[in-house]
Amino acid sequence: VRPLNIGIAGLGTVGAGTVRLLQDNAALITARAGRPIRIAAVSARDRARERGLNLSGIVWAHDPQDMIANCDVIVELIGGAEGPARDLVEAALAAGTPVVTANKALLALHGATLAAHGTPLAFEAAVAGGIPAIKTLREGLAANQVTRIAGILNGTCNYILTTMREEGRDFAAVLADAQALGYAEADPAFDIDGVDAAHKLAILAVLAFGHPVDFAAIPVEGIRRVSALDIAFATELGYRIKLLGLAACTPAGVQLRVHPAMVPAASLLAGVEGVFNAVLFEGDAAGPIFLQGRGAGAGPTASAVVADLIDLVRGRHLPIWGQAALTPARAVPLAEHVGAYFLRLMVTDQPGVLADVTSALRDHGISLASMLQHGRKPGEAVPIVLVTHECSDAAIAAALGVIAAQEAVLEAPTLIRIEP
């Protein structure tokens, strides 16, 4: 039987993991694919680097694009929305060579352009690592109108938030530890500012709803401003703080958002700790489907890459977004979001402060579910926590404008959305 000849571009953590998995589980992969998957060529920036890989019998391509002509499938594991990764994928698809990639940024930003080639492009590894989230959504739930997605899509953020809660420490210290342990990049901005989670959410939302998503228009807030104090208040109120990717499709349109949120401590998403990822899909027929697993790392991501290769060998490929055409839908702005809110103010402990704050909320039609204030320090700064009943983002933003301008309010108020 003729093997499927593949070329792997990029031999970082995921690329090296993919080489190892194809070698270690070769017999099993051949049985499940129906024929062998053979690494014909590899390409990476630095040939001299010691990776602990057995690359004997594999062609080293100095230019990754040189692999296109001689490979049945190109595996792009370089990363990045632009530059060599994009050039390679574009060239392969243009030549009619199928591509497997783990590149979420590329898919989120240029998915429509890439889809136009009509060449198979598989990207299970782009979202939630070893969890078959794309397959579940595009194939397993294909008979469903999916109405909602809620996901913990970035392991770095979830590790930091989990550690902050467990150890009662602040963001900066935990981030530094995470960097030392290899759970966070030297430049962590993509992760901790929510951009990586937004890339993954955008991909899932297009698959789920069948509507295009303008990535630049997604409201994204990361975890830099989450404090140990707010995590402690969340615990006291029966919540956990998680960085969530949220998408909903309603008659009003499609709404995507990425931000820290409070979820009930007994909920499925609250139980997802450390570097784990998870995603909850709500289907009109299937009901809620919850998936949890490792969202990153060599093994889990390679598992997804090779699953895509086996699908391709078996001839199982689909339109990139699961259907031939996407239909435009209105993007619902965050201001129209309706939910409950956690609000923390640092105020001077003096008479009348609470009356002024609650008046501002009342004037914007916002009612309170609960209030927390511990101890009294007359004349000093104390935190006041307010939890609202459901109201709109527009209303709470307007009320906060009034509140923040009050003299007794000492810092910019902290606002965290509460998700059911």
Added chain:
Amino acid sequence: VRPLNIGIAGLGTVGAGTVRLLQDNAALITARAGRPIRIAAVSARDRARERGLNLSGIVWAHDPQDMIANCDVIVELIGGAEGPARDLVEAALAAGTPVVTANKALLALHGATLAAHGTPLAFEAAVAGGIPAIKTLREGLAANQVTRIAGILNGTCNYILTTMREEGRDFAAVLADAQALGYAEADPAFDIDGVDAAHKLAILAVLAFGHPVDFAAIPVEGIRRVSALDIAFATELGYRIKLLGLAACTPAGVQLRVHPAMVPAASLLAGVEGVFNAVLFEGDAAGPIFLQGRGAGAGPTASAVVADLIDLVRGRHLPIWGQAALTPARAVPLAEHVGAYFLRLMVTDQPGVLADVTSALRDHGISLASMLQHGRKPGEAVPIVLVTHECSDAAIAAALGVIAAQEAVLEAPTLIRIEP
């Protein structure tokens, strides 16, 4: 575009749900399948029964086998390992007509025979309802050596166990309520005796490990003997009692078992409550993958049936067990299982009883992790709970033989395995 013409046999809960889903989500299903899926014919025992379905334009087949010649795919939703369901599936596969089925008993008992036809046979709906467990295992984790499966695979049992715990009531009373509410069948034996869970576990194990499973040899224990008392003790010890389907593939061979088990209250499986199903797969590359969702009911099961139909329309079908051939493996007997055990004895409260019991355990090399006894009622029956460290099923069974024969031990001891 020519539609895919299907014939649906069986219009019970799942059959009617499948008709409704195909009609309600027709546009979306057509987009995702690439062409329409048309119900050409249906067949059920009682044509006169009012089902609230719109069957206009659909042929009514008095004999379901009459549909084979005129349909592209047969959807078997009759149920049962023998009789009309098996006859229909055999006849369709023999005629080269692909089959979609929700029939776990048929697959678990006759899967090998059915696979021999080489005709596509899809059965996502046979395991865990709306959760794409088959797809996750066979495709999503195709690059992995899966080493372990742990599942809550029967919603009726999980509902009963959850209600027993929440309400502190005994099995018989909760079962009667569940029957009145429609969560348990009038004849509940298949569910509560663990047979249904064993069918599903057998299917998952063959897919995961690539070894054939002798269904008749699987040790199966249901939930009839789980008492409110043991559930209360479990809670006190930090556990939940769940009916688990467990399968493991080790160098010693393949071990399958279905029985009530104690799982740590903070574990993923412990959090699966009510009618929900869940399954945990352990892959060598992907790590643990956990799936949770609705395991039964019209919508979730129809979601899986139609997902299979969409796969067939798209030309995505696989060897039934994910690979061309299964290789035999040793079936590891339950006696070789090694784990911790919860042991409850009803004893006469008199001096020396505990010494006799613990001596018997010591004589079989079993050490204790903890012991519970509440209050004292000299001369009366009191429960004693013992939790062991890891030992073999053979050792604990031998020790229990000695213990049960002691005069002060009043009932057959209760033994529940503890799973990590």
